[in-house]
Amino acid sequence: xxxxxxxxxxxxxxxxxxxxxxxxxxxxxxxxxxxxxxxxxxxxxxxxxxxxxxxxxxxxxxxxxxxxxxxxxxxxxxxxxxxxxxxxxxxxxxxxxxxxxxxxxxxxxxxxxxxxxxxxxxxxxxxxxxx
Amino acid sequence: xxxxxxxxxxxxxxxxxxxxxxxxxxxxxxxxxxxxxxxxxxxxxxxxxxxxxxxxxxxxxxxxxxxxxxxxxxxxxxxxxxxxxxxxxxxxxxxxxxxxxxxxxxxxxxxxxxxxxxxxxxxxxxxxxxx
DNA sequence: CTTTGGCGTTTACATTTGTCAACTTAAAAA
DNA sequence: TTTTTAAGTTGACAAATGTAAACGCCAAAG
Numbered sequence: 001x002x003x004x005x006x007x008x009x010x011x012x013x014x015x016x017x018x019x020x021x022x023x024x025x026x027x028x029x030x031x032x033x034x035x036x037x038x039x040x041x042x043x044x045x046x047x048x049x050x051x052x053x054x055x056x057x058x059x060x061x062x063x064x065x066x067x068x069x070x071x072x073x074x075x076x077x078x079x080x081x082x083x084x085x086x087x088x089x090x091x092x093x094x095x096x097x098x099x100x101x102x103x104x105x106x107x108x109x110x111x112x113x114x115x116x117x118x119x120x121x122x123x124x125x126x127x128x129x130x131x
Numbered sequence: 132x133x134x135x136x137x138x139x140x141x142x143x144x145x146x147x148x149x150x151x152x153x154x155x156x157x158x159x160x161x162x163x164x165x166x167x168x169x170x171x172x173x174x175x176x177x178x179x180x181x182x183x184x185x186x187x188x189x190x191x192x193x194x195x196x197x198x199x200x201x202x203x204x205x206x207x208x209x210x211x212x213x214x215x216x217x218x219x220x221x222x223x224x225x226x227x228x229x230x231x232x233x234x235x236x237x238x239x240x241x242x243x244x245x246x247x248x249x250x251x252x253x254x255x256x257x258x259x260x261x262x
Numbered sequence: 263c264t265t266t267g268g269c270g271t272t273t274a275c276a277t278t279t280g281t282c283a284a285c286t287t288a289a290a291a292a
Numbered sequence: 293t294t295t296t297t298a299a300g301t302t303g304a305c306a307a308a309t310g311t312a313a314a315c316g317c318c319a320a321a322g
Binding site: 006007018021060061064065067068069071072075076077079080081082083084085086087088089090091092093094095096097098099100101102104105106108109112113114115116120121 | 137138149152191192195196198199200202203206207208210211212213214215216217218219220221222223224225226227228229230231232233235236237239240243244245246247251252
Binding site: 132156157158159160162163164167180181182 | 278279280281282283284287288289
């Protein structure tokens, strides 16, 4: 919904036109959305006259980092690895990204535990294989 | 919200007790939630008498795989790698997971492009470095 | 200076989600 | 068999979200 900010910064018109190439939303709808995003401080505005330029308060990667991290806190520790593996599998990565990952993994390998343990339930009760 | 299903399967009582160890929700609230999850087909019920056992229609990892994949479709292609890198960085992985990732990466490296291109906007307009 | 077109703001309404209390009913206890 | 109790179902209400029309206002065009 606010992936629109991939533009870095834009006027409402640019946003509207951009979105309407893909989505069948009315101008009104998009304006409302813009307004709400501003109210939520996800966008800032640089006023010029009485119309302004919107820009994201937080860069896309950062926002995504947070979202993904948050998502992972809701996932059993034991399963995080597998999810990333599945994700990697279906992505097209650049040589550079692959290299960086390899570096990190190599480093992690030196201290990684044989297994991570489940931390799903508040009660100590552990999930053996099923979870 | 339905991370509760880490249990694999459970009675409403187990769910309620489990949740209440961490969350300060009333029994009522949790019952409503259970009901809504059933209505949404996220849980199935095996009736025994008139009380039943709930179980997830889809396993946790699968659900998470989908969620993450979905999330990534909303992210610029160029940035996916970096987000994973940041994620890897803050996770504790098991030796086995690391090994699997290394295998995948090594394989991907043989065919990976030098760079992936931006696919943010519907218009051909590309984002050079900013996006 | 007046008209008009573009842009932001307000208002509106349906749906979903967060939170609960009350009601109903079948099973367990008395 | 009557009374509890526990579990599921309904109804409620506020807040957030999806979608959009109408309104007000500044600046550009006449």
